[in-house]
Amino acid sequence: MTKSTRKVALISGASRGIGAAIAANLLAHGWAVSLGCRTPSEVEISDGDNQLVSHFDALDASTEQAWIDATLAKFGRIDALIHNAGIMLPVSVLEASDAEFDRTFNVNVKSPMRMSRLAWPHLQASGSGRIVMMSSLSGKRVKGEHSTLYAMSKYAALALAHSLRKIGDNSGIRCTAICPGFVATDMGTALTEVPAEKMTQPEDLAHLIRTVLELPNNASIAEIPVNWTVEDNY
Numbered sequence: 001m002t003k004s005t006r007k008v009a010l011i012s013g014a015s016r017g018i019g020a021a022i023a024a025n026l027l028a029h030g031w032a033v034s035l036g037c038r039t040p041s042e043v044e045i046s047d048g049d050n051q052l053v054s055h056f057d058a059l060d061a062s063t064e065q066a067w068i069d070a071t072l073a074k075f076g077r078i079d080a081l082i083h084n085a086g087i088m089l090p091v092s093v094l095e096a097s098d099a100e101f102d103r104t105f106n107v108n109v110k111s112p113m114r115m116s117r118l119a120w121p122h123l124q125a126s127g128s129g130r131i132v133m134m135s136s137l138s139g140k141r142v143k144g145e146h147s148t149l150y151a152m153s154k155y156a157a158l159a160l161a162h163s164l165r166k167i168g169d170n171s172g173i174r175c176t177a178i179c180p181g182f183v184a185t186d187m188g189t190a191l192t193e194v195p196a197e198k199m200t201q202p203e204d205l206a207h208l209i210r211t212v213l214e215l216p217n218n219a220s221i222a223e224i225p226v227n228w229t230v231e232d233n234y
Contacts, residue, residue, distance in 0.1 A: 003076035004050075006032040007126075009213065010071060010078060010119065012056055012111075013085030015042045017185035018134065021202035022082060025210050027051065034071040034078075036063075036085070058085050058111035059103070068118045078122035080130040080213050083112040083157075088187055090146040101149065108153035109160060116164055124171045130213045131168070131175040133161035137225060137234050140179055147191075158223070165222060174220050176212045180205060181227040181234070199228045 009026055013019045014035035020043075023033045027047055036056030037043055043053045052074050054067040071078060087107045089100050096104075116131060123129025138147055139154030161177035168175060182188045183205065184196040205226065212221055225234050 004032050004074075006030060006050060006075075007079040007213075008032045008034060008071065008075045008077050009080035009082060009130075010034045010036060010067070010115075011082045011084055012036040012058065012115070014053075015039060017187070018183060018202045018205055019082075019084040021206040022084065022209055023051075025203070025206035026213075029210060031080075031210075031213075032075055034067070034075065036067050056085075058107040061111070061114060064111065064115050064118055068115075068122075072122070077126065078119050079126045079128070080132070081115060081119045081123065082132045082134070082209065083115065084132075084134045085111070086134060088147070088150045088191070090191070091149050092145050093148045093152060096149045104149055104153045105156065108150075109156045112157065113160055116160075120173075123168070123173050127172050128217055129168065129171070129173040131161070131164050131173065132209050132212060133157055133164075133175065133177045135161065135177040135179045135223075137179050137181045137227060139177070140223075140225065140234065162222065165220065169220075172217045174212075174215070174217065176221045177223045178205060178209060178212075179223055179225045179234075181229070181231075183228075194228070200226055 015037040032050040034052045040053040054070045056063045056067045135158045136154045138151040139158040142151045165175035182199045184199040
């Protein structure tokens with residue numbers, strides 16, 4: 001194992017949308033990236049020396065340790081963990097079955113919590129470890145009946161981000177929650193009739209995330225709300 005001279009970021013749900021945009025931005029600015037995807041074959045390798053694609057499924061905990069191990073085997077380090085994988089089931093909290101609740105919270109909350117545990121000692125060793133939680137404005141306010149189950153999970157994800165930020169303080173680990181509204185991805189365009197070109201673009205979020213990752217330890221940012229439009233608060 002040779003330790004990479006580049007900082008290494010793990011990105012879940014990285015085969016398309018926001019995750020793919022984050023990976024492209026980081027690669028273009030001197031990072032190595034380890035991409036966790038349910039279908040690795042969907043990802044085109046553009047830089048074999050600085051890019052790894054591993055099987056990762058937030059509903060299968062065994063893939064989490066395997067992804068960590070593969071990353072360390074290739075790069076010898078982990079400097080950042082970006083929790084981007086997520087699901088949105090359009091059901092209200094009164095309609096949701098136990099299975100739908102479990103699936104939503106397993107993907108949006110439990111897997112990020114487990115992955116953070118596994119990566120933690122390596123983020124500590126970095127001295128400037130970073131965690132980014134892709135939350136949502138739905139984790140800060142409840143706007144629609146059929147997004148209430150999703151909102152519950154994103155409120156929990158936001159609390160997880162704040163928890164990791166608090167715990168990581170003395171170890172130089174900084175955690176930031178990114179909280180967008182509608183983003184021009186497959187998920188975002190399926191939920192609204194707003195034209196994709198009016199929504200926040202994945203590349204804009206990628207730019208924000210790289211900025212957060214590259215800030216020094218004495219700049220700790222808890223949350224960044226990002227909206228495509230103007231609401232009363234967000």
